Amino acid sequence: MAGRVVVLGDLPDRYEVERLLAERHPDLHVETVGEPRELTERATAASFDVVLLLRGAIAGNQERIAVVEALRRAGFSGRVLVAGAFLTERQEGIRAGADYAFDPGRQAAEQVVAAALYRPLVAADHAYLQSLFVGEWARVGPYAAELPGQTPDLLVVATSCHPDPAFYSALAAYVGAHPGLRCILVDDGGSEEARSEALATGILPHVVLAEEGVGHVAALSREILRERWLAHVAAA
Numbered sequence: 001m002a003g004r005v006v007v008l009g010d011l012p013d014r015y016e017v018e019r020l021l022a023e024r025h026p027d028l029h030v031e032t033v034g035e036p037r038e039l040t041e042r043a044t045a046a047s048f049d050v051v052l053l054l055r056g057a058i059a060g061n062q063e064r065i066a067v068v069e070a071l072r073r074a075g076f077s078g079r080v081l082v083a084g085a086f087l088t089e090r091q092e093g094i095r096a097g098a099d100y101a102f103d104p105g106r107q108a109a110e111q112v113v114a115a116a117l118y119r120p121l122v123a124a125d126h127a128y129l130q131s132l133f134v135g136e137w138a139r140v141g142p143y144a145a146e147l148p149g150q151t152p153d154l155l156v157v158a159t160s161c162h163p164d165p166a167f168y169s170a171l172a173a174y175v176g177a178h179p180g181l182r183c184i185l186v187d188d189g190g191s192e193e194a195r196s197e198a199l200a201t202g203i204l205p206h207v208v209l210a211e212e213g214v215g216h217v218a219a220l221s222r223e224i225l226r227e228r229w230l231a232h233v234a235a236a
Contacts, residue, residue, distance in 0.1 A: 002118040004047060007032045008039040008067065009054030017054065021108040028114075036067040044074040050116050053075070053093070055083045055104050065096045079116045079137065083109055100233050115236035120153035120228040122187060122221070125161040129186065132218045138225050147174045153228040154221060155183040159190040159198050168197040175203060182224045186210035186217055 005021065005028055007014045014032040021030050031048075033039045043051050051071060053064050061084070068080055082093030083099040090101035103113055122140045124130045133140045141148065145162070147170065148155070157171060175183050187195055188209040199206065207217050 002027045002031045003049040004041065005031070005113055005117075006043050006048045007051065007052045007054060008034070008036065008064075009052075010034070010056060013054050017052070017113070020108075021113060024110060027113055028117075036063050037216070038073065039067055040070045043071060043076055043078075043180060044167040048076075049078045050081060050111060050113055051078060052081045052113055053083065053098075054109065055085055055089075056084070058089070059224060061089050061092065065092050067129075068096040068098050077135070077137075080118055081112060083112075083156060096236060098221065115233045117135045117231075118229065118232045120225045120232075121150070122154045122156065122225070123148040123152040123180040124156040124158075126186075126188070128214070129156045129158055129217070132221060133213070135227065136222065143163050147171065151181055153180075153182065154224050156186065156217070156221065157183065157194050157198075157203075158186045158188050160188045161190075161195050162198075162199065163191050163196040165191075165193050168201050171198075172201040172203065175201075182228070184220055184224075201208045 007017055007030065011034060018030050018032050018234065021028050033042055042185060053067065055063060063229060066215045068082065071080055080098045081091065083104045084096040084101060085103060085105060100116065119137055119139045122133050122138050123143050125143055130133060132138055175181055183203050183207045185198055186209055187198060187204045187206065205220055219232040
């Protein structure tokens with residue numbers, strides 16, 4: 001497991017997380033800081049994948065919230081994790097822009113960090129669909145006439161890429177065989193027969209591109225990817 005992580009917290013806590021990550025995930029690059037301002041500078045100056053704010057004194061919670069807001073204002077594109085013993089702390093962290101907030105009494109910080117590095121897998125056939133995921137927290141793989149050998153988290157299908165009506169019965173069987181798979185069917189043209197077969201699969205969401213636009217596909221995709229990532233981290 002490769003990745004870059006920076007941790008903010010009191011000295012004993014952050015060194016303990018660093019030790020556990022080094023033991024269990026030696027490929028990770030982990031740095032720790034003690035001051036909120038230092039975290040913002042470090043995270044935005046270097047290419048970190050994950051920022052972890054450890055639990056601290058309740059009196060310092062607003063300072064930690066301000067760090068999350070500063071990271072987002074600065075354009076930090078990685079995952080921001082907030083540990084908090086109280087529900088209000090966690091709620092404030094999410095409202096400030098954190099991706100995930102957790103109770104360290106219920107989830108171990110080092111396990112949450114490792115899970116947060118997970119990038120959902122997207123399989124998309126058309127080049128314009130693949131381009132929607134540039135900069136997103138995801139891995140993107142192309143496929144053509146044959147459906148992906150590795151089951152993705154999200155499968156995006158453009159009808160213009162599959163003129164053979166028989167493809168859609170195979171697609172329906174593929175989706176049915178993988179209950180955790182999410183699929184977006186994009187009607188972007190092609191033969192009338194193929195488009196009818198695509199509709200007959202019953203796969204949802206089914207987006208008619210000429211009516212709903214590519215922005216709708218992008219928004220649906222981001223929502224699905226976030227759901228998949230959150231489920232992975234919540235299970236850590």
